[in-house]
Amino acid sequence: MAMQQPTARISPRSRVFEHGVPPSLRPILRAYVLGYASSTVPRIMTLALLYIGRRGKNTHGKSEDHVLVSLAKILKGGLEPQRFPTFCAALVGGSSFLEIPLRRFFALLSDKLSQVTQLRLAKWTAAFIAGWFSIKLLQSKKSEAYVEILYHETEHGRVLRPTHFAGRTLDLTLFACHRAADVIVGELWSQRKDRRIAAQSWTRVDTLVGALTDPAIFTSSCALIMWAWIYTPDRLPRSYNKWIKSAAAVDPRLVEALRKTRYGEMKYGLETGQAHVLQDMCKKYKWPLDYGDPVKSIPFPCEMVHMGTGKNCEYHAVSRFKRSFVWAISTYLPLNLILMARNPSSKGFKVALKSSAQSSAFLGTFIALFYYGVCLGRTRLGPKIIGTDVASRRKIDSGICVGAGCALCGWSVLIENANRRKELGLFVAPRALATLFPRRYLPEHQWRETLAFAMSVAVVFTCVGERPERVRGVLGKLLHRVLIQ
Structure with missing residues (x-):
């Protein structure tokens, strides 16, 4: 990779904000402010929406007091040293300040190394050390959600004791690991492409593989997520679980029946005492009770x-698309119109409308394909391939x-444009990986997660310093703007 110096522009507004701050400290300031904003603004917006929703029901001013107390708690909590803003500042600051002495160290260590190699080693090592200690900072904060009261064997018999578990930073680690893998695979593919084009051996198959990589990542990630949502919902974050449930609009008794069938609690042809699950559903929709037996x-x-x-x-698939499209556009369109309101124009309105319709069509198709895939498996194709016996x-x-x-559902991403497919794939892949790992584990194994995070951060930060365009999506642009002095 050829060495490149950062050339990103800093907006005039940022220059005013950073006026008087030494250049070497500006990346740290940007990282802290960005981390503080990302950890507090979503919570403040949620609080505001809850306040607006409850305002009409409040007559004694208690809601306002509760909101002010909650707001103060959110703003104060973001300033704690073991929170995300400090983590961001430590990560960026550590990698920046350690790089200079490490360059000198590698220069003294061996005069056979080229300056480019010395610089790369210094960048990677600085980012690795900063990543190790910054993630340890987050991991050091105890959380009640990761404490369980379990039985422990003692000389006096079995006693209940609080047991601490690790894993609260797992989502962040998986995000870093995925972005590092994306950087490495992207660079290898780019080098291969350059070689094959130079040798005039680049084929249409190669082009097709490149075009379908992001959709394939999104599709496989969605498959893991939807499987987990049906059968192991505890492996998904609570907010993510809740959003999928809202979008899917499925009767919870149907999901319960699928789980019981999966785990052998409900079996065709056998009386297991589980008929009531779907028979309650039969009463709601006025079907014969035998349907649920x-x-x-x-x-x-x-x-x-x-x-x-x-x-x-x-017909069910089409109706699902219609309902989901209406549900989605009622969310996307107001948001896009609010964004457009900063610079209102007829062209901006058309873009907002098109973007909302396209994203709504994608989500509607996603849900319709999921349900139709279930029908294909159990009615249209499955019995013809597997059989019709019990x-x-x-x-x-x-x-x-x-x-x-x-x-089937994830292929709906082909409705979106190429840039949007890339962003969606980068967004869902870490969440899909999280379904393959336990949400909590014993603290003595935490060093493995710490090592994985530090190595991944080292790869991403080194690439941002040399080839910022290789770190794809919003993250690459954001890191480049934060790290430039």
């Missing part, structure tokens, strides 16, 4: 998956039908 209905009618839209699977029906409804929906 796994002894009498083998399989459960696909009409139950459609939840009141009739027996036709294709054992095959158990196999289909214990995972195959959900797997088909998970595999």
